[in-house]
Amino acid sequence: MKIIVCVKAVRQELVFINKVQQSTYVINPYDLLALQNAINIKNTEACTIDCISMGPDSIREVLVKCLALGSDNAYWLNDKAFAGADTIVTTYVLSKGISKIGEYDLIICGEQTVDGETGQVGIGLAERLNIPCITNVEEIIDFTDKYIIVCVKYEDHEEVLKIQLPALVVFKNFKLISNTVSLLHLKKAQRKEIVRWSSNDLCFEKNWCGLAQAKTRVVNVTPELIVKEGRLISGNAKKKAVVISQLIQGRFDADNYG
Amino acid sequence: MDFSMSQEQNMFKRETIDFIRNNLNLEEFYEKYSPEMWQKVAEFGLLGITIGEEYGGLNESYLTAAIIFEAFGYACKNNGFTFVINNHIWVSQNLIYLYGARFLKDKYLKLMVSGERIGAIAITEVEAGSDALSMHARAEKDDQGYVLNGNKMFISNGPIADIFIVFAVTEHSQPKKITAFVVEREFKGVKIGKEIGKMGLNACPTSEVIFNNCYIPKENVLGQYNQGELLLTYALEWERFYEFVPHIGVMQRIMEQCSEHVRTRKQFGIIIGDNQSLSHKIAEMKVAIEMSKQMMYKIAWLKDCGKTAFTETSIFKLYVSENYIKTCRDALQIFGAYGYTKEYDIERELRDALACSIYSGTNEMQKNTIYKMLSFI
Numbered sequence: 001m002k003i004i005v006c007v008k009a010v011r012q013e014l015v016f017i018n019k020v021q022q023s024t025y026v027i028n029p030y031d032l033l034a035l036q037n038a039i040n041i042k043n044t045e046a047c048t049i050d051c052i053s054m055g056p057d058s059i060r061e062v063l064v065k066c067l068a069l070g071s072d073n074a075y076w077l078n079d080k081a082f083a084g085a086d087t088i089v090t091t092y093v094l095s096k097g098i099s100k101i102g103e104y105d106l107i108i109c110g111e112q113t114v115d116g117e118t119g120q121v122g123i124g125l126a127e128r129l130n131i132p133c134i135t136n137v138e139e140i141i142d143f144t145d146k147y148i149i150v151c152v153k154y155e156d157h158e159e160v161l162k163i164q165l166p167a168l169v170v171f172k173n174f175k176l177i178s179n180t181v182s183l184l185h186l187k188k189a190q191r192k193e194i195v196r197w198s199s200n201d202l203c204f205e206k207n208w209c210g211l212a213q214a215k216t217r218v219v220n221v222t223p224e225l226i227v228k229e230g231r232l233i234s235g236n237a238k239k240k241a242v243v244i245s246q247l248i249q250g251r252f253d254a255d256n257y258g
Numbered sequence: 259m260d261f262s263m264s265q266e267q268n269m270f271k272r273e274t275i276d277f278i279r280n281n282l283n284l285e286e287f288y289e290k291y292s293p294e295m296w297q298k299v300a301e302f303g304l305l306g307i308t309i310g311e312e313y314g315g316l317n318e319s320y321l322t323a324a325i326i327f328e329a330f331g332y333a334c335k336n337n338g339f340t341f342v343i344n345n346h347i348w349v350s351q352n353l354i355y356l357y358g359a360r361f362l363k364d365k366y367l368k369l370m371v372s373g374e375r376i377g378a379i380a381i382t383e384v385e386a387g388s389d390a391l392s393m394h395a396r397a398e399k400d401d402q403g404y405v406l407n408g409n410k411m412f413i414s415n416g417p418i419a420d421i422f423i424v425f426a427v428t429e430h431s432q433p434k435k436i437t438a439f440v441v442e443r444e445f446k447g448v449k450i451g452k453e454i455g456k457m458g459l460n461a462c463p464t465s466e467v468i469f470n471n472c473y474i475p476k477e478n479v480l481g482q483y484n485q486g487e488l489l490l491t492y493a494l495e496w497e498r499f500y501e502f503v504p505h506i507g508v509m510q511r512i513m514e515q516c517s518e519h520v521r522t523r524k525q526f527g528i529i530i531g532d533n534q535s536l537s538h539k540i541a542e543m544k545v546a547i548e549m550s551k552q553m554m555y556k557i558a559w560l561k562d563c564g565k566t567a568f569t570e571t572s573i574f575k576l577y578v579s580e581n582y583i584k585t586c587r588d589a590l591q592i593f594g595a596y597g598y599t600k601e602y603d604i605e606r607e608l609r610d611a612l613a614c615s616i617y618s619g620t621n622e623m624q625k626n627t628i629y630k631m632l633s634f635i
């Protein structure tokens with residue numbers, strides 16, 4: 001069985017605000033969770049994992065990291081003409097890449113990327129490949145060569161769905177901390193070939209992709225800083241306990257505090 | 259000369275830094291050895307960077323190893339633990355790999371690279387410090403092997419090690435002849451003394467190791483019989499390089515801490531970094547780091563070419579250690595009373611650093627060597 005994981009490399013400062021991580025690019029945290037789920041399946045079922053990513057020259061290390069983490073193959077859709085792709089174009093290029101890979105059973109995507117935040121690629125890609133798609137996936141419960149059973153979570157309820165393969169599932173959560181891989185795994189990954197395809201290899205016109213065909217553009221992504229109002233409670237432990245209990249019971253009178 | 263790092267080296271370096279920050283900076287183990295941390299380092303694959311793949315190593319170059327260990331010093335705040343690893347790799351495992359017979363390699367290397375066995379080196383004795391060759395430990399030859407008697411002092415990793423590289427007199431002629439042996443902790447007649455309390459590097463336990471009629475099979479001679487003196491110089495060359503490479507990383511870490519502090523701490527209405535007396539200290543740290551790195555690249559290159567670097571490693575050891583200590587001393591001054599407290603780590607950094615002008619041959623001895631070697635240049 002074959003699982004294809006769609007991975008995007010994103011700039012590290014969008015993920016790690018304090019720059020504790022060392023690389024310029026890291027795996028988009030949503031895709032990291034998707035990959036982790038694929039690896040979990042591989043730990044129990046006989047299958048191969050192919051990672052596929054569209055991105056510029058500088059993202060090679062991210063694909064090496066995918067290989068080191070447990071992906072068997074890595075495909076890199078790399079062409080200057082792909083620059084500036086929106087979701088419509090991205091899904092087009094990815095669908096071409098996936099078709100060129102050949103047979104597959106399951107495609108796994110993360111819900112969105114931290115630099116685009118559009119959340120459209122998974123569904124768009126399924127549409128282009130003409131396969132069923134389930135979004136909001138929390139967990140893959142069962143995996144056979146004919147179908148998978150997944151748990152889908154919504155705000156107020158959850159569903160357990162059985163879906164025929166081939167299919168595409170979109171994981172809703174993200175994973176921030178990438179497991180460090182051993183130096184040996186890293187070395188083996190570095191030795192593996194990463195398959196690099198340009199628009200020529202994918203047999204389509206350059207003007208069919210990139211900025212030229214993009215219908216939308218993400219101009220900027222800024223994290224929203226949510227500052228919660230805080231109150232410093234002073235006094236001895238007894239006084240603090242009284243204030244906290246008043247706060248919990250909604251009886252706190254700020255005007256008379258102090 | 260090309261000073262750029264390859265993508266592979268960059269990835270190794272980054273992964274090492276991330277691994278260390280996620281796993282090795284646990285404050286509870288700053289002053290005591292942690293077997294769990296050792297296990298993690300072994301699984302991460304750090305122990306066998308330059309060892310051949312047939313023994314589970316990575317077979318990487320000495321330059322790559324230097325880059326990784328500089329990063330190790332930079333990321334790992336536990337200098338004692340760094341010392342444990344370096345003693346194991348460079349003056350124990352590495353000696354078996356480079357100078358050991360096939361039998362010794364097959365017997366010990368896999369276990370050492372996988373971290374199942376910890377190594378140590380035993381040269382120093384109570385009455386033989388700088389004058390190491392005046393050692394008294396002796397190994398008498400018989401048909402099957404050697405009988406070792408003597409006491410070795412200040413043995414880093416002593417209390418936790420399974421395998422000791424021991425130097426002992428094997429011929430009492432003038433000058434006397436020395437041989438190196440691979441001695442297992444389990445050999446009859448090996449006794450580990452109690453742990454020696456130290457000023458710093460406390461995550462690396464130190465002890466005396468006593469050999470009382472310890473029987474060593476003849477296969478466990480490391481290198482050639484009676485050629486131990488040569489092996490000792492090789493061992494010290496490796497030690498003076500790779501035990502001091504991480505110190506460059508530590509200097510970088512401390513410099514960054516100092517830069518941050520002088521930019522945020524205000525006195526007399528200005529940030530203290532605006533005082534030249536402090537900014538110059540940081541500039542000097544930067545100069546020392548850069549100069550040390552240049553020398554590091556040169557020695558790594560010499561080693562990758564299969565050349566000796568006897569004088570170079572003496573110069574490196576001397577320069578890095580003096581500047582490492584100076585950096586810590588200056589950091590203490592920059593942090594003022596905060597640096598003197600236990601809360602800010604600077605006092606521990608200084609305590610850890612001070613030993614480096616003593617181990618691997620004192621700095622005075624390095625100057626003697628460098629001066630002596632001038633006549634060979």
Ligand SMILES: Cc1cc2nc3c(=O)[nH]c(=O)nc-3n(C[C@H](O)[C@H](O)[C@H](O)COP(=O)(O)OP(=O)(O)OC[C@H]3O[C@@H](n4cnc5c(N)ncnc54)[C@H](O)[C@@H]3O)c2cc1C
Nearest residue numbers: 379380381382387388412413414613616617618619620622
């Ligand atoms: C933290 C630590 C870890 C160590 N780990 C190990 C280990 O794992 N294995 C091991 O075998 N040893 C180890 N040692 C021992 C170390 O190698 C010795 O301490 C070192 O060689 C110096 O010997 P000494 O301490 O006996 O000092 P001494 O030789 O007594 O020297 C005392 C002072 O006299 C000076 N001096 C002596 N002779 C001369 C001279 N000819 N010219 C100028 N100055 C001179 C020295 O520079 C020094 O300042 C360790 C030491 C330390 C501090």
